[in-house]
Amino acid sequence: MLIVMQRSATPEQVRAVCDRIREIGFVPHEIPGSTRVAIGITGNPGPVSPELFQDLAGVHECVPVSRPYKLVSREVKPEPTVVHVRGEPIGDGRLSIIAGPCAVESRDQIMRTAEHVARNGAKFLRGGAYKPRTSPYAFQGLKDEGLRLLEEVKKVHDLRIVTEVKDTETVREVAEVADVLQIGARNMQNFSLLEAVGRLRRPVLLKRGISATLTELFMAAEYLLSLGNYEVVLCERGIRTFETMTRNTFDISALAMIQHHTHLPVVADPSHGVGICWAVPAMALAAVVAGADGVMVEVHPDPTRALSDGQQSLTFEAFETLAAKLRFLADWRASAGIVPSRRSTHK
Amino acid sequence: MLIVMQRSATPEQVRAVCDRIREIGFVPHEIPGSTRVAIGITGNPGPVSPELFQDLAGVHECVPVSRPYKLVSREVKPEPTVVHVRGEPIGDGRLSIIAGPCAVESRDQIMRTAEHVARNGAKFLRGGAYKPRTSPYAFQGLKDEGLRLLEEVKKVHDLRIVTEVKDTETVREVAEVADVLQIGARNMQNFSLLEAVGRLRRPVLLKRGISATLTELFMAAEYLLSLGNYEVVLCERGIRTFETMTRNTFDISALAMIQHHTHLPVVADPSHGVGICWAVPAMALAAVVAGADGVMVEVHPDPTRALSDGQQSLTFEAFETLAAKLRFLADWRASAGIVPSRRSTHK
């Protein structure tokens, strides 16, 4: 159930509706819009009767919500959400570029990469300090040392840091450095981690699980929003199928589905999506045209010597070439009316 | 094994090499290139010794072929293949637009659609006369009557007909009307049909099977080429995964893989790929940027009344809007050096 308030509704009227919701044992969620406030209800085991609310002062209408996900849904909040990261928006119609190595490996590696991607239009630097790995014997990241290197980058470059938080133990530590907390594909349904991050007020990049349905992705985001963290960016990074020629199957239609069914911004990760460096640029460009609010690509000074994901990392040169094309297509789609996060344009 | 002839090799020298191949019990395939001829060998159970050929007159070098597919491979023929359909090329770097209804339903429906798509830049009309359907009780197409209506279209419009051939019995009948014989996803491994079509000299649009790996798609095409039909266009139309929000998962990376590993042109079918009309345009545009040589979309005068696939068909208006954007992106990618069928551009 969604209670849409009148445009003229006062803060007191909003508060009174929220109190009534709590009285009957449910949880209110205030959802501010540009012209009016709406209030979502969660915690109800089944449908709630609109009669309980429609006569309260300031209430415009009571709308039933048909899907298992509520707060992430366009039904509940038709306007797109713009996530602001230290002054830089994601989801405002422009294209955000997130680039950097899979893992922070050394000061030289991360500094050179940061300098290069910043010069080519990236406003966000990706780079893992903590790396969840399939094998216990594989490189697991520089950990705390990696975080300190990322901190240095922030002092030098106009870059916001996107880095993975892999468990609840290190949430606080990572959150001191990260501008955007990345939740990895293998952790999409780590509900304790979702709860810990949901209680922070810090932007989150939530990656789709390796074989998660979109509904499951939306439910994972719902964990974050239901705990009060609305600064959520979703990320398509490829799904597992029977095809073995590519690392994953990059599900480009997920971009359109996310834009249509949720109000959250969406970023494409073609590096993991396809997993083969020469195919990454084509996939990145396609993602822009398909409506991604951002693209995240892996870049490394020397991919052949990368400690992880070298086969899918772009060289500096390849990134520079790609970035120019990304900018062109981002401008074109804006002028052509293909602005992401605007539901109407997808019709 | 591939035998590359010298630039100066004479037709007699080529013939002598072919004779030698036949003598030892294998099958030669002459592959003409722009500057020199190559000769593929098939029918050999294992590797063939280069010593059998390298001293023959006119032979430049003997190259082992490492993959199970031979004649479709870029290893064997690095130059892209351009398929010519009644004067109209597919795979020459420009974008081919194939549009029309799922099935031919009536004279009025197909004529109006043909007129509309031709006016908006399509050079190819799609439309099924024979429709393979999951249910024996579903509409199976107008059959012979459908073919006659397609024949009429050809007399009126500058459109090439792409229509499905569903079995060997009707190959001849369909081939009298079709400019391009479409082999559907469910028939990708109907080897008797592949053999019948492989013996024709008629362009073929071979759709990827619903859960076919790309290697299997290439092997299916190999059936066609090994019988002498080199006029093959591959088609990505979505694969089956666990995701249920879309009809299929449109595997956009397949476009890049096909361009990289084979010399054949590739067409994207976002209508089947995603299966939801409002998402088709975004997927079609993404396919152009990802390197498709053509896009095939379903268009219907009144999708809500279509006898099949209505939920994924574009209205005339939506197609018109899309076509303009397709043309823009096709021009841009040519100017940006993202020309499909040019392997080097994918590096």
Add this chain to the structure above:
Amino acid sequence: MLIVMQRSATPEQVRAVCDRIREIGFVPHEIPGSTRVAIGITGNPGPVSPELFQDLAGVHECVPVSRPYKLVSREVKPEPTVVHVRGEPIGDGRLSIIAGPCAVESRDQIMRTAEHVARNGAKFLRGGAYKPRTSPYAFQGLKDEGLRLLEEVKKVHDLRIVTEVKDTETVREVAEVADVLQIGARNMQNFSLLEAVGRLRRPVLLKRGISATLTELFMAAEYLLSLGNYEVVLCERGIRTFETMTRNTFDISALAMIQHHTHLPVVADPSHGVGICWAVPAMALAAVVAGADGVMVEVHPDPTRALSDGQQSLTFEAFETLAAKLRFLADWRASAGIVPSRRSTHK
């Protein structure tokens, strides 16, 4: 819609109901039961009004059918179907063993294998004369010569021949030898082949497609039944998933689903299901316990020299060991009340 006749209904009354169905433009299907006749209706685009029939003489009741498949459904025919193959039943509660090589390779090979499997309790010999193969360069079977060898086997051994029919051109030829026409996984949705076989009166073994849903398998069988061929046995042979350690994922739950939702017998093919010879026996035994009416396994005198599927073929010794266990479990399940094809036992 299903029209259930009274027990006392006369043949004339049944005929009158069928005539009425034809009058209104639909197709009647008489479904004989042990105590009364039912009449299925197909060809209707939507629900049919029961009022059209319920007052006719001899009609007991009119039952709506809720699923897309009709004639194969337990809703329409609650009693299990027993398919009789030259005096040998499949689906009567006992276990049918179908064994033999992937392909007929030579007289010696097929004769020795036939002798061995017959001696160990198999009543059915499998063996391909026509082999659909992914690669055009792979062994495609002995074709007509293979059929003649199978014909010889029939004269010597008490074995019914199960062999694949791969296209409409060879249906007649194969049907002269085959006691059971096998339709392979890649042909499950070759609708023209289904129609050709549906018009014969010959038992059919219909394999599930490589990534076919069970509903699609049932719809494929519906093609056969709707054309009058009720002698259909379904076959689970593994489906395509992301797992690569096995050739396919053997979907053992499909056996239970088929027994529950259809009245047709079901055979398990663990050789293709798992694709690794040492794992075949465990899977075959599991299939018996899970309710298979039959098991089909590949057996070869010398698997290491087989021209196809050697890696999944049992040696004579392994088959002998397995056959004894299969017989034991088949007896046990009968005594334990786990009789396949009896819906009630699955509850």
Add this chain to the structure above:
Amino acid sequence: MLIVMQRSATPEQVRAVCDRIREIGFVPHEIPGSTRVAIGITGNPGPVSPELFQDLAGVHECVPVSRPYKLVSREVKPEPTVVHVRGEPIGDGRLSIIAGPCAVESRDQIMRTAEHVARNGAKFLRGGAYKPRTSPYAFQGLKDEGLRLLEEVKKVHDLRIVTEVKDTETVREVAEVADVLQIGARNMQNFSLLEAVGRLRRPVLLKRGISATLTELFMAAEYLLSLGNYEVVLCERGIRTFETMTRNTFDISALAMIQHHTHLPVVADPSHGVGICWAVPAMALAAVVAGADGVMVEVHPDPTRALSDGQQSLTFEAFETLAAKLRFLADWRASAGIVPSRRSTHK
């Protein structure tokens, strides 16, 4: 690399080899066998030279290990591992039955269920106190209260408690009650949780991830063993495929693969595997025949009122019927030489 010691090797010789391994910067893992000790080496980035060890006193041979998983592999430890849980073995050739509700819901519910399953041969009670759920609004378990109820059960019945540990925060709390710590499918690659549990000395039931390959499952187990916890039982619980008629696709071949490639015991969970109560018994019986060391099934006093997984829970009556058949088949397979965890029997 695996260093196999001589039968006569002394503890001092073993210690000396371990010291040498540490000296060169790697990690030794002592693997006791019935007749001799082996020492695994991990932490090495590539192959290790056997020359470093083969001349040390007591060394029998140095064996390279070819797979990414080491300590879980049959290559490293050919003998099956038996996990002892408070006096009750899993993996000794007999069948372990684990039964109980999805979640602990009330004292009455868990007590009645415990009494019933114990009376019917179960030595292990399953029941979740902490329930990871896809939706933040779904029942998440009784948490601490649930643990206290499980504690009570242990005082009354001869049952070992199998309950899920969902995060590192609650590991200690859960480990106080649980005899076996269950790691759920969604946590199979929660590496921080694996590390926390790997440092305990407590049996673990590790469930296969929803779309995990078997190699990934083995790598997840490797995390546990590499930290010193060898008391690991693997669990097949169905994988995600395109089929929607069942909740998951129960991968019965995984049982055979796990027995063949690892030395760890394996339990089948047909309740999640198929997700439909009437099909669970057939799948459970099949799993026994296919070689499972144990079966885990959901049982509830009143499935229609269960707070979670009611559709796949057995009634008391159904469990009783099933348990008798499970015992019969377990005895049969022992007498027939189909003893699980004995690699040779799978050949």
